Amino acid sequence: MKFSDLDAIFLPKSAALIGASRNPRKWGFKIGLNVIAEKFRGAFYLVNPKETEFLSRRVYPNIRDIPGAVDLAVIVIPAPLVPSALKECGAKGVKAAVVITSGFRELSPEGEKLEREITGIARDHGILLVGPNTMGIYSADVKLHALMVPVAPFPGKISFVSQSGNLGVQLLTESRSHEVGFQKFVSNGNEAMLHSEDYIEYFGGDPETRTIMIYLEGFKNPQRFLEIARRVSREKPIVLLKGGKTDSGARAALSHSGAMKSTRNISSAIFRQAGIIEVEDTTELLDAAKGFERLPVPRGPNVGIITGGGGLGVITTDACELRGLRVPPLTTGLTEDLRKIMPDFWPGGNPIDLVATGGSRVVHTCIEKLAAEPYIDAVIALGVANRARAFADTPQTIFRTLPPEMLQEKTRVIEEGDRRLAELVHEVIERHRKPIIAVSLARPGLKYEEISPIVTYPTPERAVRVLARMYQYYQLQQRKS
Amino acid sequence: MKFSDLDAIFLPKSAALIGASRNPRKWGFKIGLNVIAEKFRGAFYLVNPKETEFLSRRVYPNIRDIPGAVDLAVIVIPAPLVPSALKECGAKGVKAAVVITSGFRELSPEGEKLEREITGIARDHGILLVGPNTMGIYSADVKLHALMVPVAPFPGKISFVSQSGNLGVQLLTESRSHEVGFQKFVSNGNEAMLHSEDYIEYFGGDPETRTIMIYLEGFKNPQRFLEIARRVSREKPIVLLKGGKTDSGARAALSHSGAMKSTRNISSAIFRQAGIIEVEDTTELLDAAKGFERLPVPRGPNVGIITGGGGLGVITTDACELRGLRVPPLTTGLTEDLRKIMPDFWPGGNPIDLVATGGSRVVHTCIEKLAAEPYIDAVIALGVANRARAFADTPQTIFRTLPPEMLQEKTRVIEEGDRRLAELVHEVIERHRKPIIAVSLARPGLKYEEISPIVTYPTPERAVRVLARMYQYYQLQQRKS
Numbered sequence: 001m002k003f004s005d006l007d008a009i010f011l012p013k014s015a016a017l018i019g020a021s022r023n024p025r026k027w028g029f030k031i032g033l034n035v036i037a038e039k040f041r042g043a044f045y046l047v048n049p050k051e052t053e054f055l056s057r058r059v060y061p062n063i064r065d066i067p068g069a070v071d072l073a074v075i076v077i078p079a080p081l082v083p084s085a086l087k088e089c090g091a092k093g094v095k096a097a098v099v100i101t102s103g104f105r106e107l108s109p110e111g112e113k114l115e116r117e118i119t120g121i122a123r124d125h126g127i128l129l130v131g132p133n134t135m136g137i138y139s140a141d142v143k144l145h146a147l148m149v150p151v152a153p154f155p156g157k158i159s160f161v162s163q164s165g166n167l168g169v170q171l172l173t174e175s176r177s178h179e180v181g182f183q184k185f186v187s188n189g190n191e192a193m194l195h196s197e198d199y200i201e202y203f204g205g206d207p208e209t210r211t212i213m214i215y216l217e218g219f220k221n222p223q224r225f226l227e228i229a230r231r232v233s234r235e236k237p238i239v240l241l242k243g244g245k246t247d248s249g250a251r252a253a254l255s256h257s258g259a260m261k262s263t264r265n266i267s268s269a270i271f272r273q274a275g276i277i278e279v280e281d282t283t284e285l286l287d288a289a290k291g292f293e294r295l296p297v298p299r300g301p302n303v304g305i306i307t308g309g310g311g312l313g314v315i316t317t318d319a320c321e322l323r324g325l326r327v328p329p330l331t332t333g334l335t336e337d338l339r340k341i342m343p344d345f346w347p348g349g350n351p352i353d354l355v356a357t358g359g360s361r362v363v364h365t366c367i368e369k370l371a372a373e374p375y376i377d378a379v380i381a382l383g384v385a386n387r388a389r390a391f392a393d394t395p396q397t398i399f400r401t402l403p404p405e406m407l408q409e410k411t412r413v414i415e416e417g418d419r420r421l422a423e424l425v426h427e428v429i430e431r432h433r434k435p436i437i438a439v440s441l442a443r444p445g446l447k448y449e450e451i452s453p454i455v456t457y458p459t460p461e462r463a464v465r466v467l468a469r470m471y472q473y474y475q476l477q478q479r480k481s
Numbered sequence: 482m483k484f485s486d487l488d489a490i491f492l493p494k495s496a497a498l499i500g501a502s503r504n505p506r507k508w509g510f511k512i513g514l515n516v517i518a519e520k521f522r523g524a525f526y527l528v529n530p531k532e533t534e535f536l537s538r539r540v541y542p543n544i545r546d547i548p549g550a551v552d553l554a555v556i557v558i559p560a561p562l563v564p565s566a567l568k569e570c571g572a573k574g575v576k577a578a579v580v581i582t583s584g585f586r587e588l589s590p591e592g593e594k595l596e597r598e599i600t601g602i603a604r605d606h607g608i609l610l611v612g613p614n615t616m617g618i619y620s621a622d623v624k625l626h627a628l629m630v631p632v633a634p635f636p637g638k639i640s641f642v643s644q645s646g647n648l649g650v651q652l653l654t655e656s657r658s659h660e661v662g663f664q665k666f667v668s669n670g671n672e673a674m675l676h677s678e679d680y681i682e683y684f685g686g687d688p689e690t691r692t693i694m695i696y697l698e699g700f701k702n703p704q705r706f707l708e709i710a711r712r713v714s715r716e717k718p719i720v721l722l723k724g725g726k727t728d729s730g731a732r733a734a735l736s737h738s739g740a741m742k743s744t745r746n747i748s749s750a751i752f753r754q755a756g757i758i759e760v761e762d763t764t765e766l767l768d769a770a771k772g773f774e775r776l777p778v779p780r781g782p783n784v785g786i787i788t789g790g791g792g793l794g795v796i797t798t799d800a801c802e803l804r805g806l807r808v809p810p811l812t813t814g815l816t817e818d819l820r821k822i823m824p825d826f827w828p829g830g831n832p833i834d835l836v837a838t839g840g841s842r843v844v845h846t847c848i849e850k851l852a853a854e855p856y857i858d859a860v861i862a863l864g865v866a867n868r869a870r871a872f873a874d875t876p877q878t879i880f881r882t883l884p885p886e887m888l889q890e891k892t893r894v895i896e897e898g899d900r901r902l903a904e905l906v907h908e909v910i911e912r913h914r915k916p917i918i919a920v921s922l923a924r925p926g927l928k929y930e931e932i933s934p935i936v937t938y939p940t941p942e943r944a945v946r947v948l949a950r951m952y953q954y955y956q957l958q959q960r961k962s
Contacts, residue, residue: 318730401536457657
């Protein structure tokens with residue numbers, strides 16, 4: 001079997017939940033609710049011989065009783081019942097099955113035998129098998145949330161394969177407050193049939209995926225993994241977090257994913273050779289994926305910094321140098337240009353300190369002129385973006401004393417400023433193909449219903465870390481070509 | 482002058498704002514509004530010869546016209562007017578002055594001369610001088626928010642001195658979403674009279690301060706700084722972020738704080754010798770200060786981990802080992818004990834994987850038994866705390882399909898579970914004097930009006946980094962005694 005086309009998993013026209021239940025404590029309830037509440041775009045059928053109705057929908061006793069075709073089966077029934085269910089899926093012409101059920105290779109030798117059995121059945125019937133022992137899948141375009149927990153990430157261009165279901169869905173949950181958008185997600189469980197590299201290959205060819213994100217503990221086939229990664233990373237950035245890097249961590253990983261007993265450790269140098277960007281922690285995994293998803297990569301190490309305050313400029317400069325980037329002085333020409341719009345006491349230099357002028361004309365000019373300089377490869381702007389969000393978070397007590405019309409007018413002016421800055425930033429990024437990153441303490445959080453139009457991180461250090469990773473990817477690309 | 486008693490700055494019974502203004506664009510408006518809106522506990526007077534009324538309060542033409550005593554003057558008038566204002570403060574018997582005004586040493590040689598002049602005047606009149614060129618001060622107990630921007634941190638036991646006003650107030654703003662509480666804050670500006678070390682000494686003797694937090698770019702008197710830090714750090718943890726660590730960063734710092742031209746760089750080793758905990762970035766500055774504020778330090782490197790999912794346990798274990806902590810296997814005795822309450826398929830080991838049991842009895846027993854083990858020095862609990870907050874953040878679409886009574890009952894049960902876990906954790910911390918840290922993706926954010934009762938970080942890596950710093954402090958303390 002070739003696994004490069006996994007559309008039946010991620011873009012099914014119809015899906016059935018085998019093991020749907022009215023008992024709210026059961027996964028057959030929770031997953032069904034997630035799929036229905038998040039409005040899966042395809043036909044969705046429920047299967048359980050002991051039930052007749054679920055949230056006002058009909059429940060079929062058997063998948064073969066479903067009138068229409070079924071592309072994807074999501075299976076939550078007990079492990080011993082999975083083989084016969086898979087056979088019925090085969091008879092029905094189901095193309096892919098997500099086996100949520102656990103109790104296979106990760107549990108016992110009997111479970112391992114059962115896992116071999118279901119893999120054989122799937123193979124015989126040409127069914128793509130996700131898992132078993134997976135927490136499920138998500139796909140933005142068809143709005144499929146076949147997940148054990150209620151998670152609704154922003155739709156985006158990142159696709160994510162996680163060898164830990166728990167870590168995967170936690171990151172999807174957290175991703176909203178990071179303003180990271182996802183295209184496709186799979187918790188790949190025991191990898192009985194499909195391995196991490198199969199999903200990577202598929203995401204590599206998926207026109208809706210711009211960046212691939214991986215959490216990995218072990219390999220079923222390290223050589224194939226690296227071959228595929230090497231090929232895919234030429235086209236799309238692959239950002240990876242390795243679990244089990246240390247001795248104790250590897251021991252914990254062994255007891256966690258029984259599927260990975262064939263694990264061997266792979267050094268960071270080997271990941272790098274395969275063009276993979278290996279990150280340090282879960283925060284960086286989301287941060288870097290977001291940068292790669294939304295920005296052009298810097299073609300050199302030189303960063304221009306614009307800052308609303310001296311100390312933040314200092315911190316950002318330190319972070320750049322510590323991460324292998326540079327903060328070069330401004331040319332005399334640019335300094336002269338900026339003097340024309342800056343107050344007399346502007347000290348000059350990069351970081352460009354806005355010295356509390358902060359007017360939008362000054363900010364816009366600084367961004368435009370920095371990005372236009374041939375020796376500047378990227379711009380970081382501190383404290384000038386997403387001001388409306390920061391303003392909304394300002395302690396409310398302060399406003400009780402103000403007339404409401406003053407407050408409204410202030411909000412309007414700030415929102416208009418945000419909008420114009422975002423337009424300018426997009427236009428400048430397009431013109432020069434250089435990344436422009438904002439730093440803003442405005443916590444996006446769940447209360448915002450959309451992703452900020454400018455790529456923003458909450459601290460300078462995180463913005464710099466992303467930029468350094470993007471420059472690393474650029475260097476890897478250069479080396480290969 | 483001895484500066485160990487700075488009560489007149491941080492605990493004034495009365496304060497006057499010199500330069501109060503009705504113009505909302507002026508600092509004399511913004512600072513006045515902050516002080517009034519946040520309900521300063523002392524008497525608050527407004528001074529400006531050109532105004533008569535400010536937010537329905539009387540404005541005095543001169544500080545000497547104020548009927549009562551004035552402990553603290555906050556000065557926002559233009560630099561050339563500051564000397565005479567300070568003389569009038571002296572005549573009035575003012576004990577301390579916060580000079581917000583800029584345009585001194587950081588601007589020009591004339592400014593430097595003016596700064597020497599105001600410092601002389603302050604000294605002659607026995608006035609403690611904060612700044613000039615400061616963004617102000619905050620003090621929780623008297624509810625004094627004499628700051629240029631509206632910031633209302635949670636009250637707490639951390640006191641913070643920042644050589645960058647901008648970075649300082651940004652961190653205070655961000656601190657709410659980190660659930661960090663502050664006791665006192667000062668942006669120390671040009672340090673014309675009072676230096677960082679004077680505030681450190683005062684915070685060291687302040688019974689309301691448990692942890693001291695510093696952002697530092699340079700020193701006026703490095704030797705004295707280190708002497709005081711060495712003394713104070715024996716009693717209270719000092720957590721420091723150094724700005725200008727790199728060549729470019731130091732250059733940026735020079736152009737930023739003219740006051741620090743006497744700067745010399747100090748290596749991390751020297752900070753360590755003075756008992757100072759030097760952190761890597763702004764996030765860690767807040768994280769570490771919070772840990773030190775609220776938890777006993779671990780007396781050894783061994784961490785017990787409880788996790789709701791395998792992958793998160795792996796990541797946490799890796800982070801511990803990479804930061805010099807250890808995740809030892811469980812003793813046979815403890816393993817046997819836990820087998821009694823765990824399902825058959827519990828794989829054993831540390832991290833203790835709750836294998837989706839997650840019942841509160843199991844969680845409580847794991848925490849109690851781990852903390853009671855003599856060879857365990859700290860406990861990290863992943864995904865078990867602050868569940869009500871996480872639940873409140875669950876995508877709302879999922880609940881539109883549920884009966885409201887089901888939702889209410891679920892919320893009530895989760896809240897009750899949170900409350901009982903918090904009680905247990907407090908009790909166990911007291912009994913064993915070991916830190917217990919939770920990791921929860923529940924974003925505290927501004928919508929929560931109080932700090933979570935269990936010390937919580939949003940990622941395992943950040944929790945581990947704090948624990949490693951706390952162990953470092955313990956080791957420093959041992960070395961000294």
